[in-house]
Amino acid sequence: MTTLQQRGLAPVRSVLDNGVRVIAKHSGATPAVTVHASFGAGTVFDPPHEPGVAHFVSRTIDRGTASHTAEEIAERLDYRGVALAITVNRHALSLVCTCLVEDLDQILDTFADIVMHPAFSDREVETRRGEIVTMIRQDEDNPAAMAAEGLLSLLYGAVHPYGRRPRGTVETVERISRSSLQAFHAARFTPDSLSLVMVGDLDAQRAIESASRVFAGWKTAAAPATKFPPIEPARERRVRVIPMMNKAQADIACGFTTITRSDPAFYAYWLMNNIFGEYSIGGRLGDSIRERQGMAYYVFSALDANVIPGPLLVRAGVNPANVDRALASIDEEIARMAAEGPTDRELAESRQFLIGSLPRRLETNVGIANFLQMVEYFDLGMDYDVRVPELLGRVTRDEVHAAARAVLDPSRAAVVVAGPYTGTP
Amino acid sequence: MYPDAATYNAGVGARSEGSDGRVYDEVLDNGLRVLVQEVRTAPLASVWCWYRVGSKNESPGLTGVSHWVEHMNFKGTTNIPRDKVKGIIEQFGGYWNGYTWIDQTTYTETASRDVLDRMLFIEAERMANCLYEPADCESERTVIISELQGGENDPDQLLDQELTATAFRAHPYGHPTIGWLSDLQTMTRDDLYGYYRRYYVPNNATLVIVGDVDRDDVLRRVGRHFGAIQPRDIAKVPPTREPEQLGERRVTVSRQGTTAYLKIGYHAPSVLDPDFFPLLVLDGVLTGAKGVNLWASFRTPAPQRSARLYRALVDGGFASAVNGGLVPTHEPFLYTISVTATEGTSLSVVEQTTLAQLDAVRRHGITEQELQKAKNQLRARLVFEGDCISNIAHQLGYFETIASWRLVPELAARVDGVTLQQVGEAAATRLKSTNRTIGWFDPQPPTDEEAPAVGEGAGAGPASGRTR
Numbered sequence: 001m002t003t004l005q006q007r008g009l010a011p012v013r014s015v016l017d018n019g020v021r022v023i024a025k026h027s028g029a030t031p032a033v034t035v036h037a038s039f040g041a042g043t044v045f046d047p048p049h050e051p052g053v054a055h056f057v058s059r060t061i062d063r064g065t066a067s068h069t070a071e072e073i074a075e076r077l078d079y080r081g082v083a084l085a086i087t088v089n090r091h092a093l094s095l096v097c098t099c100l101v102e103d104l105d106q107i108l109d110t111f112a113d114i115v116m117h118p119a120f121s122d123r124e125v126e127t128r129r130g131e132i133v134t135m136i137r138q139d140e141d142n143p144a145a146m147a148a149e150g151l152l153s154l155l156y157g158a159v160h161p162y163g164r165r166p167r168g169t170v171e172t173v174e175r176i177s178r179s180s181l182q183a184f185h186a187a188r189f190t191p192d193s194l195s196l197v198m199v200g201d202l203d204a205q206r207a208i209e210s211a212s213r214v215f216a217g218w219k220t221a222a223a224p225a226t227k228f229p230p231i232e233p234a235r236e237r238r239v240r241v242i243p244m245m246n247k248a249q250a251d252i253a254c255g256f257t258t259i260t261r262s263d264p265a266f267y268a269y270w271l272m273n274n275i276f277g278e279y280s281i282g283g284r285l286g287d288s289i290r291e292r293q294g295m296a297y298y299v300f301s302a303l304d305a306n307v308i309p310g311p312l313l314v315r316a317g318v319n320p321a322n323v324d325r326a327l328a329s330i331d332e333e334i335a336r337m338a339a340e341g342p343t344d345r346e347l348a349e350s351r352q353f354l355i356g357s358l359p360r361r362l363e364t365n366v367g368i369a370n371f372l373q374m375v376e377y378f379d380l381g382m383d384y385d386v387r388v389p390e391l392l393g394r395v396t397r398d399e400v401h402a403a404a405r406a407v408l409d410p411s412r413a414a415v416v417v418a419g420p421y422t423g424t425p
Numbered sequence: 426m427y428p429d430a431a432t433y434n435a436g437v438g439a440r441s442e443g444s445d446g447r448v449y450d451e452v453l454d455n456g457l458r459v460l461v462q463e464v465r466t467a468p469l470a471s472v473w474c475w476y477r478v479g480s481k482n483e484s485p486g487l488t489g490v491s492h493w494v495e496h497m498n499f500k501g502t503t504n505i506p507r508d509k510v511k512g513i514i515e516q517f518g519g520y521w522n523g524y525t526w527i528d529q530t531t532y533t534e535t536a537s538r539d540v541l542d543r544m545l546f547i548e549a550e551r552m553a554n555c556l557y558e559p560a561d562c563e564s565e566r567t568v569i570i571s572e573l574q575g576g577e578n579d580p581d582q583l584l585d586q587e588l589t590a591t592a593f594r595a596h597p598y599g600h601p602t603i604g605w606l607s608d609l610q611t612m613t614r615d616d617l618y619g620y621y622r623r624y625y626v627p628n629n630a631t632l633v634i635v636g637d638v639d640r641d642d643v644l645r646r647v648g649r650h651f652g653a654i655q656p657r658d659i660a661k662v663p664p665t666r667e668p669e670q671l672g673e674r675r676v677t678v679s680r681q682g683t684t685a686y687l688k689i690g691y692h693a694p695s696v697l698d699p700d701f702f703p704l705l706v707l708d709g710v711l712t713g714a715k716g717v718n719l720w721a722s723f724r725t726p727a728p729q730r731s732a733r734l735y736r737a738l739v740d741g742g743f744a745s746a747v748n749g750g751l752v753p754t755h756e757p758f759l760y761t762i763s764v765t766a767t768e769g770t771s772l773s774v775v776e777q778t779t780l781a782q783l784d785a786v787r788r789h790g791i792t793e794q795e796l797q798k799a800k801n802q803l804r805a806r807l808v809f810e811g812d813c814i815s816n817i818a819h820q821l822g823y824f825e826t827i828a829s830w831r832l833v834p835e836l837a838a839r840v841d842g843v844t845l846q847q848v849g850e851a852a853a854t855r856l857k858s859t860n861r862t863i864g865w866f867d868p869q870p871p872t873d874e875e876a877p878a879v880g881e882g883a884g885a886g887p888a889s890g891r892t893r
Contacts, residue, residue: 099805
């Protein structure tokens with residue numbers, strides 16, 4: 001229908017001799033470039049006895065290198081209006097920034113210096129430790145954070161890499177030493193674990209040459225392979241209440257383990273989740289709990305199929321007096337979706353939405369960079385954006401219904417309520 | 426064909442592929458201002474419809490009505506039955522939403538250019554024909570109270586609300602946009618509908634269309650959808666002016682919690698005051714420049730690692746975060762500095778450290794190098810915040826609602842023209858102790874018989890109708 005969909009993004013992908021993967025895409029909407037570097041260095045790679053190391057690294061890696069102080073790096077980035085955002089999720093640690101085209105080479109030099117030669121100075125480690133402890137205390141006073149963390153622990157078990165607290169605990173963070181950060185860096189920050197995406201107003205070939213200039217000489221041992229413990233299928237409903245009596249509203253989290261991203265059924269699950277808890281304001285969940293019953297400002301579900309079977313999470317914030325009624329309504333929608341599947345109209349609309357929203361997702365440099373990083377991570381192929389309509393188009397109503405039947409079952413749900421609530425749901 | 430259409434080369438400090446930067450400005454006979462910009466970077470169109478009504482228009486007893494009205498304007502119209510609302514834009518891959526703040530209420534759709542007509546139809550219906558079914562008003566009452574209570578779970582939002590209410594004694598910027606709880610409990614359907622009918626008229630609105638569109642085609646469609654909507658005079662009440670503050674004010678929130686927060690608010694210049702841009706530069710020096718796009722800029726972190734307050738507070742180990750907030754507004758609002766104390770650091774130490782920095786800048790101004798850095802940051806942010814059609818359209822409508830859209834293409838030059846002396850003068854006059862309110866969130870340890878909190882509503886920031 002559109003030129004974008006006919007030609008697709010058609011990014012240029014190149015693998016340097018040392019294994020660094022570089023993906024570049026020209027986009028001339030603004031005279032800016034987004035640089036998105038992702039390492040296989042997420043929280044699942046925390047040493048089991050030291051949860052919180054990956055997050056700690058994300059807070060310290062850009063605070064000085066072998067040849068530049070933290071102040072020098074800060075000044076260099078700030079002077080160009082660049083804010084480096086470093087985030088960590090379960091699998092990846094990402095460094096993302098947007099800069100003006102004219103500043104790209106300087107920024108790439110700084111990026112490379114940061115990821116290859118971080119200093120982790122004692123002074124910086126101690127200062128950032130104080131910040132991290134404060135962040136953990138804030139999480140512990142945040143019902144939404146407590147509900148989400150509590151649910152993952154219920155679903156995967158407190159020692160599984162998905163079940164541990166991603167920032168660790170105050171106690172584990174107090175113990176993490178400079179040498180733990182260095183060891184994590186040495187193991188996980190390697191050329192073969194880096195994928196570097198650059199999107200903006202520059203020639204793709206030139207972008208790859210720039211990346212090669214700063215990264216081609218980097219040599220380290222390959223990142224060790226990691227095995228994840230198997231996930232036990234749920235046999236019963238598990239419920240946990242985290243009373244937080246100083247709060248005004250309770251947060252509900254409810255969920256299931258699902259499938260891997262490479263499972264051929266993924267596209268049916270994607271559509272099922274959209275119909276169930278995303279489409280418009282929160283899909284069927286939103287229709288019931290927000291629109292018809294007026295119980296919640298937010299209620300939705302999110303699917304995270306990953307390299308291991310990730311979770312499908314339902315989230316809602318409700319008045320404590322409505323917790324029981326909201327949970328009953330969530331269960332009702334879970335059971336109804338499993339029993340009946342979607343209607344033809346729901347399936348058609350969600351399909352149209354997921355396909356039709358692609359040009360919006362791919363409008364900005366940041367949006368394209370996120371998308372290409374996801375494509376690279378799951379090895380979906382550089383033409384994935386043009387294949388999405390067909391991949392979603394061939395999913396049948398029965399397949400979506402089968403996906404719902406396979407995971408949605410109130411009697412096997414994990415449920416957490418965090419907030420001013422002490423009932424027994 | 427449109428001899429009155431004023432055109433302006435927007436430029437905004439940067440060329441943009443697929444756009445000549447022109448903004449076409451047309452006013453229909455009924456008073457509706459229409460702004461169109463052709464930007465052909467993606468096969469999309471973004472529509473924003475802005476109303477000059479926000480929580481500053483609310484009187485006691487009706488706080489929160491602007492935002493509640495925004496919610497009700499997603500509940501069906503004479504020609505969009507209630508059960509056809511869901512998916513009306515989504516089935517075409519589109520996004521729609523709205524938000525309400527102190528000066529404005531706005532609604533937006535971004536979708537394929539092929540459904541431009543549908544987007545305009547929705548906005549015309551919203552302006553003229555919303556239903557306000559009593560049952561929908563009731564169910565939305567509890568949704569909004571849930572929004573309020575969710576905000577109240579966040580200590581920083583609670584402190585922001587208390588600080589704002591303390592800083593303003595007379596001007597209606599002082600009450601939260603979400604409203605006070607008791608008003609949300611007692612307002613009636615007729616209050617909502619009356620307010621809607623009063624303010625939702627074409628002569629109080631700005632319609633913005635940006636994207637892969639043709640201006641003549643857009644204006645024809647706009648005329649067809651909006652041309653017959655009748656204008657009506659809005660009885661303008663002379664605005665209350667906030668009297669000059671005579672001394673420092675303080676407010677403390679004592680609630681159970683884990684973390685201490687400090688917030689300092691200074692009465693700030695409006696966007697049309699000559700001090701606004703110097704203060705924007707000063708904020709860049711103190712906490713890193715954020716830009717001026719409420720829809721875009723605050724989603725990405727500010728370049729602040731070398732900023733004065735970051736160095737003193739965060740690198741000094743006293744705080745885990747510091748942020749400055751200066752947003753363009755129609756009337757003088759607040760410049761706020763928000764600090765999260767690190768575990769074990771007392772609020773008085775955090776306050777002393779912050780005030781020492783502010784007093785230094787008030788006495789000695791900033792350096793030439795800091796001025797240049799803050800300008801570089803703002804120049805870059807102005808480019809970054811115009812990276813898609815919805816952000817470009819937002820800025821035109823936002824500035825037209827609080828002042829004039831013609832400020833948008835001038836932003837880069839306004840920043841560039843700021844001098845050291847202007848920043849020094851703005852610091853000296855605006856950062857006086859008599860102009861500030863200091864707020865503490867002083868966390869209390871848990872008690873055994875702590876009852877569930879029932880508060881007065883949180884969130885002085887924009888309230889959003891559909892964001893989840």
